[in-house]
Amino acid sequence: MDFSTIDALTSPTLKHLRARWWDDNFTEFLVETLRPRPGNRILDVGCGEGTAEVRIGRLHVSQIRLVGVDLVFDRVKTAKQQAAGHNQRVGFAVADASRLPFQAGVFDSTFCVAVLQHIADLDTAIRECARVTVEGGRVLAVEPDNKARYSYAATAAGTSAFEASVRFFDAVAAARGDAGDPKVGPKLPALFSQHGIEPLDVRLFPVSRVHLGPPPDEVWDRRLDAIAQAMANASTDTVRALGRTYQQALSAYAAEARSAGSSFIEIQNTMLFATVGQKTE
Numbered sequence: 259m260d261f262s263t264i265d266a267l268t269s270p271t272l273k274h275l276r277a278r279w280w281d282d283n284f285t286e287f288l289v290e291t292l293r294p295r296p297g298n299r300i301l302d303v304g305c306g307e308g309t310a311e312v313r314i315g316r317l318h319v320s321q322i323r324l325v326g327v328d329l330v331f332d333r334v335k336t337a338k339q340q341a342a343g344h345n346q347r348v349g350f351a352v353a354d355a356s357r358l359p360f361q362a363g364v365f366d367s368t369f370c371v372a373v374l375q376h377i378a379d380l381d382t383a384i385r386e387c388a389r390v391t392v393e394g395g396r397v398l399a400v401e402p403d404n405k406a407r408y409s410y411a412a413t414a415a416g417t418s419a420f421e422a423s424v425r426f427f428d429a430v431a432a433a434r435g436d437a438g439d440p441k442v443g444p445k446l447p448a449l450f451s452q453h454g455i456e457p458l459d460v461r462l463f464p465v466s467r468v469h470l471g472p473p474p475d476e477v478w479d480r481r482l483d484a485i486a487q488a489m490a491n492a493s494t495d496t497v498r499a500l501g502r503t504y505q506q507a508l509s510a511y512a513a514e515a516r517s518a519g520s521s522f523i524e525i526q527n528t529m530l531f532a533t534v535g536q537k538t539e
């Protein structure tokens with residue numbers, strides 16, 4: 259997997275970087291787990307702009323019926339256009355994961371990727387995924403633990419920059435009123451079993467990057483741009499103040515990294531937790 263451009267210093271989550279971590283291996287894992295058979299109906303809850311539908315479609319799994327739902331009309335519209343542009347026949351609808359507009363047991367498998375982390379009422383959303391899935395069908399959820407991101411920087415200013423980035427992005431999330439549990443990934447087996455889904459397997463997808471030697475200028479530029487963009491999108495006094503502190507910390511880190519020479523190292527790692535379950539009741 260090419261995770262080289264995923265950077266905790268530009269975003270607290272992986273959500274804006276989907277195209278970079280969602281590769282063929284990940285799609286194959288999804289398909290293998292969902293066990294599509296001819297005639298199967300498969301539901302993608304929180305389909306976003308249709309990444310799953312387009313990627314799964316490219317594998318030419320025969321005669322399955324994919325349905326994607328999302329809370330946001332514009333995402334559904336884009337997903338429809340994407341699928342049509344790839345000649346894929348997918349059903350799309352605007353719907354809330356907490357009130358899925360389907361009868362019980364109508365899907366052979368149900369999945370969601372990077373959605374539950376944004377939902378405040380997790381119990382209802384998971385219960386809905388279980389309800390619409392046929393008994394014995396697969397339920398799959400892939401979510402991160404955005405609070406468990408490992409980072410190491412070989413200079414003191416680097417450690418301060420990572421700390422400043424966490425404070426800044428937390429303030430941005432609070433200003434936006436983000437709901438949901440950013441740590442939901444490893445909690446999925448317990449949540450599944452509380453709602454009639456027997457956990458069968460958990461697969462971890464590590465997402466890592468390493469800079470040995472000082473990162474090139476474009477990395478620092480991208481980091482500074484991300485701060486400016488986040489400050490523009492969530493402009494409160496707290497966000498602005500923490501943004502300026504983070505900008506200063508990042509500039510100090512860049513200077514230290516450049517002068518540290520070839521032994522400089524920066525390491526980042528996080529994980530996606532893919533929990534596979536089977537509807538039991």
Ligand SMILES: C[S@@+](CC[C@H](N)C(=O)[O-])C[C@H]1O[C@@H](n2cnc3c(N)ncnc32)[C@H](O)[C@@H]1O
Pocket residue numbers: 273276303304305306307308309310327328329330333353354355356370371372373376377
């Ligand atoms: C990070 S995106 C992931 C999109 C897609 N699953 C993917 O991986 O490309 C999260 C999506 O969940 C959707 N979402 C958030 N809350 C939702 C809810 N209650 N019901 C349905 N969709 C929801 C958002 O609109 C957004 O499109």
